[in-house]
Amino acid sequence: MAEKPEDLNLPNSVIGRIIKEALPDGVIISKESRSAISKAASVFVLYCTSCANNFALQQKRKTLKDTDVIAALEDMEFEEFVPLLKDYLETYKMEQKNKKSATEKRKKAKEALENSLDNSNEQESEDVEMKEVDKSEDEVEVDGPCEPDADKTDN
Amino acid sequence: MARIRTLIKVDPHVTIASQESVFLIAKATELFVDSLAKNMYRITQQQKRKTIQKKDLEAVIEVMDEFAFLDGTTE
Numbered sequence: 001m002a003e004k005p006e007d008l009n010l011p012n013s014v015i016g017r018i019i020k021e022a023l024p025d026g027v028i029i030s031k032e033s034r035s036a037i038s039k040a041a042s043v044f045v046l047y048c049t050s051c052a053n054n055f056a057l058q059q060k061r062k063t064l065k066d067t068d069v070i071a072a073l074e075d076m077e078f079e080e081f082v083p084l085l086k087d088y089l090e091t092y093k094m095e096q097k098n099k100k101s102a103t104e105k106r107k108k109a110k111e112a113l114e115n116s117l118d119n120s121n122e123q124e125s126e127d128v129e130m131k132e133v134d135k136s137e138d139e140v141e142v143d144g145p146c147e148p149d150a151d152k153t154d155n
Numbered sequence: 156m157a158r159i160r161t162l163i164k165v166d167p168h169v170t171i172a173s174q175e176s177v178f179l180i181a182k183a184t185e186l187f188v189d190s191l192a193k194n195m196y197r198i199t200q201q202q203k204r205k206t207i208q209k210k211d212l213e214a215v216i217e218v219m220d221e222f223a224f225l226d227g228t229t230e
Contacts, residue, residue, distance in 0.1 A: 008158075008161065008162060009158070014185075018185055018188045018192070019188065022188070022193050023192055023193070023207075028205060028206040029192075029206065029207040032208070032209045033207050033209050036209050036212050036229055037188060037191055037195075039229075040212070040225050040228060041184050043224070044184055044224075045180055045184055046165065046166065047224050048183060048184075049162070052180075053166060053168050062171060065175070065176055066175040066178075069176050069179040069180055069183065070179070073183055076221065077221035078183070078187070088182050089175060089182075092175065092178050
């Protein structure tokens with residue numbers, strides 16, 4: 001893994017978009033300034049991380065937490081960012097929670113299906129029918145949660 | 156977010172960073188870039204220019220306390 005200096009820069013497309021949205025239409029920014037801003041952003045990340053980590057270490061923690069970042073920003077005199085960031089964080093946490101419960105639902109549905117298949121294995125049924133059930137089970141996995149009773153056609 | 160994670164790992168004192176802290180740093184950096192660009196533009200306007208130049212960044216670093224940590228990074 002070669003770590004070129006460019007890899008430590010944030011994506012130019014993202015930086016460019018933020019700069020464009022920050023400024024009124026028609027304002028020109030030199031290439032040099034653009035890359036200077038990009039570099040400044042990287043320095044900001046390093047500085048913020050370092051400050052936040054100090055807060056974590058003060059509390060004898062090894063894991064950097066969201067509260068450490070907030071404390072760091074206040075320390076760095078960027079407290080005006082804090083209210084907006086707290087909002088973003090709440091939204092982010094909710095999205096993560098929803099993603100998690102969607103994955104868990106799918107897992108449970110899969111388990112329920114496998115259980116019902118095990119039950120039908122104990123009875124003697126035709127091989128062909130079994131194969132069909134297996135096939136549709138695969139499809140069901142890809143598509144996501146479904147009704148476990150859908151494939152109980154063997155009786 | 157991946158590049159933010161790469162940058163965070165550069166710090167030898169950091170062991171682990173929670174997902175939320177990485178997210179916050181990423182978002183804070185966006186706000187930072189926005190603020191920096193706007194402040195630079197204020198200088199540009201004061202000097203009645205139409206193009207934002209690197210020296211405007213240097214002026215912001217000199218004049219505004221919160222950007223003082225960038226001193227020396229523009230070379």
